[in-house]
Amino acid sequence: IAGITQAPTSQILAAGRRMTLRCTQDMRHNAMYWYRQDLGLGLRLIHYSNTAGTTGKGEVPDGYSVSRANTDDFPLTLASAVPSQTSVYFCASSETGGRRGYTFGSGTRLTVV
């Protein structure tokens, strides 16, 4: 089934630890995105990639990094987790230009303690 796979589904992480959230899509979409969703704040863009080999910063990039080595994979890394990074993280993808909207992964619920 075509779509986006995120892993892990949920994670409890000690503050200061490094963590990589995985995202893989099989729709051959050029663009991919990472959002975090917090109660009352909605979805906020962390990082994006318009095509393999390029990345850009979104609204809330601090403390996060991404890479886009190929079309399918777009991992998000927290170098040294802090409690304020407790959130639900969604990966999404779209065709170039996003004219048909995004397809979202099922999300990763991350708790930093």
Next chain:
Amino acid sequence: QKEVEQNSGPLSVPEGAIASLNCTYSDRVSQSFFWYRQYSGKSPELIMSIYSNGDKEDGRFTAQLNKASQYVSLLIRDSQPSDSATYLCAVASTDSWGKLQFGAGTQVVVTP
């Protein structure tokens, strides 16, 4: 000022009635508009897209766009308990490579 504004709700709607959700946006060059439905604990699901002024209907859903007034709305006719969810408005502009700005969402509760 947030770029995409929605009333957070909850919007309580009797079963069978029409739910009306509104969204305003600040970027005048915005060209593409979307409505997502998100059930509690789940990921957003695209239910409607609209690109031109006027109405677009898909089943029980109607999206309405007015670019001059910078608002987009969603009507849900014959509301069902399964429509209880949070509805997210999303707006893309032509100069942002398709990146979407999301509103915080409106919670809809359909009561039997």
